[in-house]
Amino acid sequence: MNPPAALDIKGLTKRYGDGTLALDDLDLEVPDGSFFGLLGPNGAGKTTLIGAVCNLVRPTSGEIRVFGNPGGGMMARRMIGIAEQEPNLDKFLTVYETLLYHGGYYGMGREEAGERAEQMIDAFDLRNKRDVEAPKLSGGMRRRLLLARALLHRPNLVILDEPTAGVDLELRHELWSYIRVLHEQGTTILLTTHYLEEAEALCDEIALISGGKIVARDTAAGLKVSHGAETLEQVYLKTVAGGRIALAEEAARA
Amino acid sequence: MLKLWKQTILAPVIAALLFMVVFGLSLGNSISEINGFEYRVYIVPGLIAMAMAQAAYSNNSSTIFQARNDRYLDDILSAPMPAWQVHLGYLIGGAMRSLLIGVVLTAFALPITGAPLVHPAEALLAVLLLTTAFGALGIIVGVYAQSWDNQSFINNIVILPLIFLGGVFYSVSRLGSPWEQISHLNPLFYVVDATRHGFLGSSDVNPVISLSIVAVITIGLVSWSQYLFSTGHRLKP
Numbered sequence: 001m002n003p004p005a006a007l008d009i010k011g012l013t014k015r016y017g018d019g020t021l022a023l024d025d026l027d028l029e030v031p032d033g034s035f036f037g038l039l040g041p042n043g044a045g046k047t048t049l050i051g052a053v054c055n056l057v058r059p060t061s062g063e064i065r066v067f068g069n070p071g072g073g074m075m076a077r078r079m080i081g082i083a084e085q086e087p088n089l090d091k092f093l094t095v096y097e098t099l100l101y102h103g104g105y106y107g108m109g110r111e112e113a114g115e116r117a118e119q120m121i122d123a124f125d126l127r128n129k130r131d132v133e134a135p136k137l138s139g140g141m142r143r144r145l146l147l148a149r150a151l152l153h154r155p156n157l158v159i160l161d162e163p164t165a166g167v168d169l170e171l172r173h174e175l176w177s178y179i180r181v182l183h184e185q186g187t188t189i190l191l192t193t194h195y196l197e198e199a200e201a202l203c204d205e206i207a208l209i210s211g212g213k214i215v216a217r218d219t220a221a222g223l224k225v226s227h228g229a230e231t232l233e234q235v236y237l238k239t240v241a242g243g244r245i246a247l248a249e250e251a252a253r254a
Numbered sequence: 255m256l257k258l259w260k261q262t263i264l265a266p267v268i269a270a271l272l273f274m275v276v277f278g279l280s281l282g283n284s285i286s287e288i289n290g291f292e293y294r295v296y297i298v299p300g301l302i303a304m305a306m307a308q309a310a311y312s313n314n315s316s317t318i319f320q321a322r323n324d325r326y327l328d329d330i331l332s333a334p335m336p337a338w339q340v341h342l343g344y345l346i347g348g349a350m351r352s353l354l355i356g357v358v359l360t361a362f363a364l365p366i367t368g369a370p371l372v373h374p375a376e377a378l379l380a381v382l383l384l385t386t387a388f389g390a391l392g393i394i395v396g397v398y399a400q401s402w403d404n405q406s407f408i409n410n411i412v413i414l415p416l417i418f419l420g421g422v423f424y425s426v427s428r429l430g431s432p433w434e435q436i437s438h439l440n441p442l443f444y445v446v447d448a449t450r451h452g453f454l455g456s457s458d459v460n461p462v463i464s465l466s467i468v469a470v471i472t473i474g475l476v477s478w479s480q481y482l483f484s485t486g487h488r489l490k491p
Contacts, residue, residue, distance in 0.1 A: 016491060051491075054332040058490050077334040088325035092257055105333035149329070 004068030006032045006157045006188035007053065012062030014048050014212075022048040024212035025062070030157075030190055032067070035183045037203030038192045040240055045212040046192045047085065050161050054082050067156060078106065081155030085162040087142040089134035095121065095145055096130050099152055106153035113152075120148040124178070140171045147178060157188045164198060176202060196232045206232075210240045262313060262351050267358050270305040274298065274363055277423065288425050289456045298369040299377075299453035300422030300446045302359045306381055307445065310352035310388035311395075311413060314344055315405045318396025322489070331490065337483040341393070345476070348389035349382075356381050369453060376461060377452025383468045384445045388413075390475035397482045397489060416442040421450075427458045444468050 007030035014023040022045045030036045040046050051057030053064055055072045064071025066079050089098060096117055103113025121130055124144040129137060137145065143163065150158055160179065164172040179202065183189050193199050199206050200220045207217040216223060216239045220232055227235045277297060285293040321327035330340055363369060371377060395408050420426075420442035426434050437443050438459070448464040451457035457464065482489060 054328075056328050056331055056490055058486055074334040074336070077332060080332070082328075082332055084325070084328060086325065088328055090321070090326045090329075091324065102329060102333075105330060105335060107334065 003032050004065065005029045006034070006067060007190065008063075008065040008068075009049075009053075010063045012049070012052060012064065013060045014045075014052060014057060015060045022212055023052070023059070023062075026209075026213055028207060028214055030188065031205075032156075033186060033188055035189045035202055035204045036191065037199035037206040038190060038209060039194075039196065039199055039206060039236060040192075040209035044209045044240070046209060047161060048212075049209070050082065050084075050159055050190075050192065054080055054159065078153070079156045080159060081150035081153065081157070082159045083146040083150040083161065083163055085165060087134070087139075087146055089142060089145065091133060091135045094131045094133050095126050095137070098134065098145060099149060102149050102152050108153065116152055120152050124148040140167055143167055143171065143175065147175065151182065155187070157190065158182065159190045161192050162194065163191070164193070164195065172198075196236060200232050208236065208240050215239050262309065263354055263358070266305045266309050266355050267362075270301050270355075270359050271362060273301050274367060288428070289454075291454060291456065292368075294367045295369045295454070296425075296450075297423055298363045298367050299450040300417075300420075302356055302363065302453075303381065303384060303446050303449040304417045304422055305359060306352045306356045307384050307388040307417065307442075308409065308413065309355050310348045310385040311392040311409060312405075313351050314348035314389045314392025315396040315399065315408075316392075317347065318344065318393055319399050319402070319405060322396070327489070331486075338480065341480050341483040344393055345386060345389045345479075348392055349385040352385040352389070353381070356385075370455070371453055372455035373452045375452075376465075377449060380445070380448040380452045380465060380468065383465070383472045384449065387445070387468065387472040387475050390472070390479040393479040394475065394482065397479075397487075413442075416440050417446065419443075420446045421458065422446055425458055441467065441471050444471075 007028065009026060009028040012023050012026045013021075015021050026045070026049065038046055038049070048057055052059045053066070053071060055077055064076075066076035069075040069079070093101065099117035099120055100110070100113050103116055104110070108116065121127055124147065126141065126144060126148065129141055134142065134145070147163065150160070163179070164175055167175070176198070179189060179191075191199070191203060203220070205217065205219055206223060207214050209215065216227070216235070218226060223232065223235045224230065227238050229235045229238065274294070274297065287293070288296045318327075321330070360371070364371065395405055399405050419437065420440050421437065426437040426443060429437060444459070444464040444467040447457045447459055448461055448468055451461040451464070481487065
């Protein structure tokens, strides 16, 4: 019997209170151990999808399973680590306290969480900032802390929502190397990004999301072949942004 | 819990002590006894209850609203903790700060004013109920609030006037009809009255009735705040 997928989503729909349909009967399977990229424009449904998987958004209908466990359940939540797009850090806590408290939320005792926090502080080169509160950290340091927090409880599935948005080239490559090592150690990674070259460089498989649905899915090479494109950008423009670009061109001609 | 102690502990303690000094020790000599107690003694339980209630409310409403606003609440909501555990954690956090204020105020106020503590267990029950009720109210407002103004509005326009009109500085039995009966419709009157009976052994209504009413209010508010965490209403879109 095959091991369960890291993430198995069937018929997921989310309609917000104002009537916006963010996810439209979406199906997605992310295999265990994969490095999976999710690409799409703003408003495509990426963040809603991640929120639904992480118990932060209430789905309207559909089913989510995390390594075979019901989505939103305690076991599923324990197996997921998430680094959100915007640094959402408690401004009253230091780097160490942020990690210590996170360990507590995931059932670690104070001693275990403290030891693990110190490990993550070293792993993410935050030693000099150990006792500094989040608002006093640079943007890059906050990104590292977000990643350290997401990994602290040793999740099996790590979800990274635009982890390199707005960071300089040096830090981007540094974060890439952290994430690559993590994947090599067997952790499943679900990455959302706007940077196509990032998805191509890191991901085994890529899904393109638009209008709350998955519109294409394959390896980067497979997507190029199936869409007769030379670059991933061309695939993206044809599948995700094609409709909007055609409309814009039509409007310009008129 | 003590990270912001100047703001969360020291400030309310000083404010309540100033009330005791100004109203009790300074103006109190020109006010006749109430229910057999000197005025400076009479106002002590109500002022302690007022400080504790406001602290429990303010701590929880600002904690929840800040966590929602800066979205670090997501780290808690995505963690494998049942809703009741998260809810209880917030209630205990607000209650501990509030109780610390009550202990410090009692330690200062009793020797300064000579106020007694006649029924310590009853006083403890009354303040436990009031900190829980106001902590839950703080959670509810923190969840519903759209801005910082919403929270201070509830505190300044609802809680503070109801506490003042609930008999902190006077006995509502002196108001006469119909104001006495109208005062009995104010739920915070029972909070103040139950606490006063615990300290002074004297109250306007039977302490069993006032404690029962405070308990019912507490259960109602705790059920509402638990509902918000259980369903994710307004916490999760």
